[in-house]
Amino acid sequence: MITRRITPLVIAAAALAFLSVPATAQDYKVGALEIxxxxxxxxxxxxxxxxxxLTVTNKGTTxxxxxxARSTVSARVEVHEVRMDGNVMKMRELEKGLEIPAGATVMLKPGGYHIMFMGLKAPFAKDAKVPLTLVFEKAGSLDISLDVEALGAAAPKH
Ligand SMILES: [Cu+2]
Known part of the structure; x- marks a missing residue:
């Protein structure tokens, strides 16, 4: 009798090959958070x-x-939310920061929560990288790099 064993390693490799996408954006981890x-x-x-x-997922229990947030590319960096004021969309700084609940995924995206670079020292050029340091209350700080998509891009093309 011939038994065929498929080792977990082979299964993992096959899964990785299947899921493999040409990702240009890098993903990051700090503490229980994934960016x-x-x-x-x-x-x-x-x-x-x-x-x-960006998208933040809190895999922790707290x-x-x-x-x-801070960066060398602008005079200031703020964390903003977008609110409707009557029929007008307005954005403002989240003075207490943005909560990432335990087990939750929070998206920062156009029209919603976002990082605001204010007082740009130079325009963002397509395909360049923008350095950004995120500071979390518990997980600490994390240096990341943002991919610059085309002017007016609604979402990354991946
Ligand atoms: Cu803003």
Whole structure:
């Protein structure tokens, strides 16, 4: 009798090959948090500000909070939310930061929560990388790099 054994290693390799995608965006981990698809958009030469977008997943059992962000590319970096004021979309700084509940995934995306680069020192050029440091209340700080997508891009093309 011939028994065929498929080792877990082979299964894992097959799964990886199947899931393999040409990902340009890097994913990051700090403490119980995973940061995926950090990106931004190219900015017009006259732009004073730009948005930063990413997804944070809290795999831990306690909530955390994105309390600050900083970068060398702009005078200031803030964490913003978008609110409807009547029929007008307005954004403002989250003064207490953005909560990442235990077990939750929070998306920073156009029209929603986002990182705001204010006082750009130079425009964001397509295909460049924008350095950003995220500061979490519990997990600590994390240096990441945002992919610059085309001007007006609605979401990363992956
Ligand atoms: Cu904003």
């Amino acid at each position: 995926t698809h950090p990106w931004t958009r190219a900015t017009p030469s006259t732009a004073q500000s730009g948005g930063g977008f 909530p955390d909070r994105l309390i600050a």
